[in-house]
Amino acid sequence: MIALLIILVAALLGITIWQISKIFKLSQPVESDDSQIANNKDNEKQGKLFLVFIVFLYGLMIYSFWELSKFYAPGASDHAAEYDQLFFISLGLIMFVQVIIQFLIHWFSYKYRGQKGRKALFYADNDKLEFIWTIIPVITLAALIIYGLFSWSKIMNVEETDETLVIEIYAYQFDWRARYSGEDRTLGEANVRFIEGVNQLGLNESDPYAQDDIITTELHLPVDRPVLFKFRSQDVLHSAYFPFFRSQMNVVPGMITQFGFTPTTTSKEIRNSEYMVEKVRNINEIRENNDNLGPDEKEYEFEYYLLCNKICGVSHYNMQMKIVVETEEEYQKWIEEQQSFGELTAQN
Amino acid sequence: MDPSIYLALSTIHGTIMVFYVLTAGLSGTFSNLLIPLQIGARDMASGFMNMISYWLFFISSIVIVSSFFVEAGPASAGWTVYPPLSALPQAIGGSGLGMTLWLVAITIFIASSLLGSLNYIVTVLNLRTEGMSMTRLPLTIWAFFVTAIIGVVSFPVLLAAGLLLLMDRSFGTSFFLSDIYIQGEVLSYQGGSPVLYEHLFWFLGHPEVYIVLLPALGITSEIIATNSRKPIFGYRAMIASILAIAFLSTVVWGHHMFVSGMNPFLGSVFTFTTLLIAIPSGVKAFNYITTLWKGNLQLNPAMLFSIGLVSTFVTGGLTGIILGDSTLDINVHDTYFVIAHFHLVMGISALYGLLAGVYHWFPKMFGRMMNKNLGYVHFWITAVGAYGIFFPMHFIGMAGLPRRYYKFTEFPYFDDLADTNILISVFAFITASAQLFFVYNFIHSIFYGKKAEQNPWKSNTLEWTTPVKHIHGNWPGEIPKVYRWPYDYSKMNKDETEYVIPGQDFVPQNVPLQENEEELNE
Ligand code: HEM
Ligand SMILES: [Cu+2]
Ligand SMILES: [Cu+2]
Numbered sequence: 001m002i003a004l005l006i007i008l009v010a011a012l013l014g015i016t017i018w019q020i021s022k023i024f025k026l027s028q029p030v031e032s033d034d035s036q037i038a039n040n041k042d043n044e045k046q047g048k049l050f051l052v053f054i055v056f057l058y059g060l061m062i063y064s065f066w067e068l069s070k071f072y073a074p075g076a077s078d079h080a081a082e083y084d085q086l087f088f089i090s091l092g093l094i095m096f097v098q099v100i101i102q103f104l105i106h107w108f109s110y111k112y113r114g115q116k117g118r119k120a121l122f123y124a125d126n127d128k129l130e131f132i133w134t135i136i137p138v139i140t141l142a143a144l145i146i147y148g149l150f151s152w153s154k155i156m157n158v159e160e161t162d163e164t165l166v167i168e169i170y171a172y173q174f175d176w177r178a179r180y181s182g183e184d185r186t187l188g189e190a191n192v193r194f195i196e197g198v199n200q201l202g203l204n205e206s207d208p209y210a211q212d213d214i215i216t217t218e219l220h221l222p223v224d225r226p227v228l229f230k231f232r233s234q235d236v237l238h239s240a241y242f243p244f245f246r247s248q249m250n251v252v253p254g255m256i257t258q259f260g261f262t263p264t265t266t267s268k269e270i271r272n273s274e275y276m277v278e279k280v281r282n283i284n285e286i287r288e289n290n291d292n293l294g295p296d297e298k299e300y301e302f303e304y305y306l307l308c309n310k311i312c313g314v315s316h317y318n319m320q321m322k323i324v325v326e327t328e329e330e331y332q333k334w335i336e337e338q339q340s341f342g343e344l345t346a347q348n
Numbered sequence: 349m350d351p352s353i354y355l356a357l358s359t360i361h362g363t364i365m366v367f368y369v370l371t372a373g374l375s376g377t378f379s380n381l382l383i384p385l386q387i388g389a390r391d392m393a394s395g396f397m398n399m400i401s402y403w404l405f406f407i408s409s410i411v412i413v414s415s416f417f418v419e420a421g422p423a424s425a426g427w428t429v430y431p432p433l434s435a436l437p438q439a440i441g442g443s444g445l446g447m448t449l450w451l452v453a454i455t456i457f458i459a460s461s462l463l464g465s466l467n468y469i470v471t472v473l474n475l476r477t478e479g480m481s482m483t484r485l486p487l488t489i490w491a492f493f494v495t496a497i498i499g500v501v502s503f504p505v506l507l508a509a510g511l512l513l514l515m516d517r518s519f520g521t522s523f524f525l526s527d528i529y530i531q532g533e534v535l536s537y538q539g540g541s542p543v544l545y546e547h548l549f550w551f552l553g554h555p556e557v558y559i560v561l562l563p564a565l566g567i568t569s570e571i572i573a574t575n576s577r578k579p580i581f582g583y584r585a586m587i588a589s590i591l592a593i594a595f596l597s598t599v600v601w602g603h604h605m606f607v608s609g610m611n612p613f614l615g616s617v618f619t620f621t622t623l624l625i626a627i628p629s630g631v632k633a634f635n636y637i638t639t640l641w642k643g644n645l646q647l648n649p650a651m652l653f654s655i656g657l658v659s660t661f662v663t664g665g666l667t668g669i670i671l672g673d674s675t676l677d678i679n680v681h682d683t684y685f686v687i688a689h690f691h692l693v694m695g696i697s698a699l700y701g702l703l704a705g706v707y708h709w710f711p712k713m714f715g716r717m718m719n720k721n722l723g724y725v726h727f728w729i730t731a732v733g734a735y736g737i738f739f740p741m742h743f744i745g746m747a748g749l750p751r752r753y754y755k756f757t758e759f760p761y762f763d764d765l766a767d768t769n770i771l772i773s774v775f776a777f778i779t780a781s782a783q784l785f786f787v788y789n790f791i792h793s794i795f796y797g798k799k800a801e802q803n804p805w806k807s808n809t810l811e812w813t814t815p816v817k818h819i820h821g822n823w824p825g826e827i828p829k830v831y832r833w834p835y836d837y838s839k840m841n842k843d844e845t846e847y848v849i850p851g852q853d854f855v856p857q858n859v860p861l862q863e864n865e866e867e868l869n870e
Contacts, residue, residue, distance in 0.1 A: 105662070123638075145619060235439060307750060313439055
């Protein structure tokens with residue numbers, strides 16, 4: 001498909017160059033009309049090109065939706081389904097408008113292409129029409145706004161309950177750490193001014209709540225349990241972007257920001273989903289043929305990730321953290337294996 | 349290319365495109381050329397301010413270009429230069445001298461822009477010729493006038509942001525910085541907030557979109573009406589929507605900050621104001637389309653670019669409905685979806701407006717015509733290329749591909765996007781090459797183009813009543829008086845038997861009311 005398209009584009013380019021050389025010849029003053037103002041012949045030809053162009057534009061739109069919408073990442077959190085629904089309703093609506101409006105623009109440009117002797121209609125105003133195309137967008141947009149704002153307040157106003165898992169996500173140039181609150185279920189006090197030696201996140205060692213905190217390089221989440229993330233930065237702005245969970249929040253030095261969601265699909269489940277199996281197979285095929293990769297880099301297995309989405313320095317493009325969504329038992333087992341902050345400082 | 353060069357190039361690309369090409373190219377050039385000519389003035393209100401504005405722009409350009417040659421590189425924190433990244437040389441090399449030069453350049457640019465804008469405002473208010481009431485102004489002038497007002501309102505806020513940033517960088521203040529540990533060292537800054545900077549930046553940043561768009565739309569209004577041989581549809585609604593856009597554009601900046609950490613309630617408010625601005629924008633698009641309807645379209649290159657603008661403005665504007673919805677922005681913010689959106693709605697649309705203006709007013713500027721066939725080729729390749737680049741780009745954004753990434757190979761998940769990226773690059777290459785036709789045509793026509801007649805497009809506005817050869821004071825004799833609005837194209841006489849002026853489908857603004865003509869729009 002892609003090769004075909006490139007060939008097509010190249011062919012178009014070829015034709016254009018050929019046409020241009022012709023034009024160069026024609027643009028020598030052989031013809032009587034060299035006014036450089038569009039004449040009947042130009043209007044005729046350019047008008048028709050608008051028809052050709054709308055075919056191209058529709059073609060491009062169809063190709064994009066047909067071939068590229070498969071890239072839309074699968075959702076794996078409680079609000080992902082709602083997000084996707086709003087997204088596709090909005091997308092459907094604007095594409096509907098897009099198809100009609102583009103048709104009108106290009107069709108009129110063709111239909112009313114200039115002809116000698118033709119009279120344009122003197123048509124300066126129509127209050128009724130103006131009113132119609134003010135009021136229709138108003139109603140549609142009002143509906144979208146209201147729908148959107150309901151979702152927004154649901155997503156953004158996370159209530160902390162007994163069940164909620166509170167995790168700090170800590171960002172620095174150019175990596176992430178996760179901090180779990182441990183048995184006391186309270187994150188210890190922290191500030192970059194406490195950073196020293198192994199205390200890389202700047203926890204206040206004299207704060208008893210800090211002792212049982214657990215700092216990890218991977219983010220493990222039990223499935224179906226609400227998580228509330230508290231974001232903290234060590235240096236510059238970063239943004240914690242969780243594409244599969246339809247979540248994102250900037251990480252701002254000097255300020256704690258937050259965002260919550262409930263993961264609903266375990267890593268295992270999504271790996272075995274039809275969509276992901278197919279996608280990973282495809283990716284592995286591509287990687288197999290990629291000579292820049294060493295033999296042990298070729299095999300790719302899907303893992304959720306969180307990536308930095310606010311420009312933060314030279315290695316911004318590689319600031320990521322692996323996310324594992326697993327069952328409650330698996331999660332408990334994993335967290336028990338991790339070292340607490342108290343243990344870490346005692347050791348050193 | 350290494351990552352720091354990539355970041356530097358993308359920052360400078362953004363800065364130069366937004367400020368130096370589009371703001372200066374549209375507001376700077378066309379306002380200066382057209383305001384006196386179209387309102388019937390001998391010159392701008394203050395030639396002195398004009399000159400200072402021009403030289404400041406010149407110096408500013410030199411400073412920004414010279415920042416390329418700084419050892420640690422030019423500013424590299426993105427064209428939005430968010431602190432702390434832009435404040436701390438320890439965070440990225442470009443935030444040293446390169447960033448200082450960026451701030452100096454932008455400060456000078458703002459001074460230049462303010463002087464220019466004040467001059468435009470005063471000129472439009474005071475120097476209109478007799479009979480040229482505000483409701484007889486061409487829409488181009490309305491657009492330039494309102495743009496200048498937006499500039500005067502919002503550029504000073506960017507200046508404030510820049511100065512505060514400068515103080516944080518050089519004098520140890522903490523407006524935007526707090527709790528920072530970098531390169532093994534705790535910095536003393538305490539109590540500032542980068543979010544404050546974001547508010548200040550986008551208070552200009554969003555109106556800036558309209559600072560480049562409105563002039564482009566104004567130019568388009570003029571060209572579409574002239575070449576359709578029809579009045580612009582809904583002249584008063586067009587003015588009303590320019591004013592509405594101007595007002596609303598100053599209250600929507602927060603849509604760039606939905607996930608910045610600001611209060612979610614504010615997010616709701618900005619969603620509301622943002623979707624409101626879609627309404628006047630929609631009215632404008634509909635009015636352009638109605639102007640085409642039942643016209644007698646003279647498809648000159650300028651007209652093609654104007655129609656192209658309407659098309660890309662609609663495509664890009666529609667995706668704004670997604671980005672303006674705080675909920676939906678969560679997942680596409682800072683991805684390639686945004687790049688696709690703003691390039692279409694602002695980059696390409698404004699660029700089309702700029703090109704349309706050049707093709708249309710070239711005879712006025714240089715007394716010669718540009719080659720139309722080269723113009724046609726230029727338009728069609730650019731049109732195919734622009735959509736070819738930016739339409740598919742929405743989809744790689746929907747895949748979650750972040751912008752400002754030097755490379756994507758660290759994420760095997762994105763490996764299957766490679767083909768689409770190649771496709772986009774092919775289109776980008778073609779589009780870029782097509783601009784050579786324009787450059788050639790432009791330069792060649794200045795010297796060898798066909799000599800222009802006085803009013804080649806049979807237009808109504810006053811600039812075409814001046815002699816082809818430039819003279820001081822624009823008109824040799826008296827300044828023309830104005831008796832009508834600028835859109836009497838194809839107007840019929842009272843009995844609908846003939847054009848108002850028999851055999852001529854246009855009535856220039858300086859032609860008095862004819863005997864058998866009905867007065868309109870007063
Ligand atoms: C063929 C034409 C163009 C192409 C292929 C192109 C390509 C790009 C790309 C790929 C980026 C993303 C950089 C990144 O985020 O990693 C970008 C950024 C940008 N472009 Fe363009 N661009 C073009 C024309 C324009 C024009 C006409 C404008 C004028 C408004 C413009 C303004 C910007 C801005 C403001 C940015 C943001 C820079 C930043 O991230 O700091 N571009 N462009
Ligand atoms: Cu980062
Ligand atoms: Cu904006």
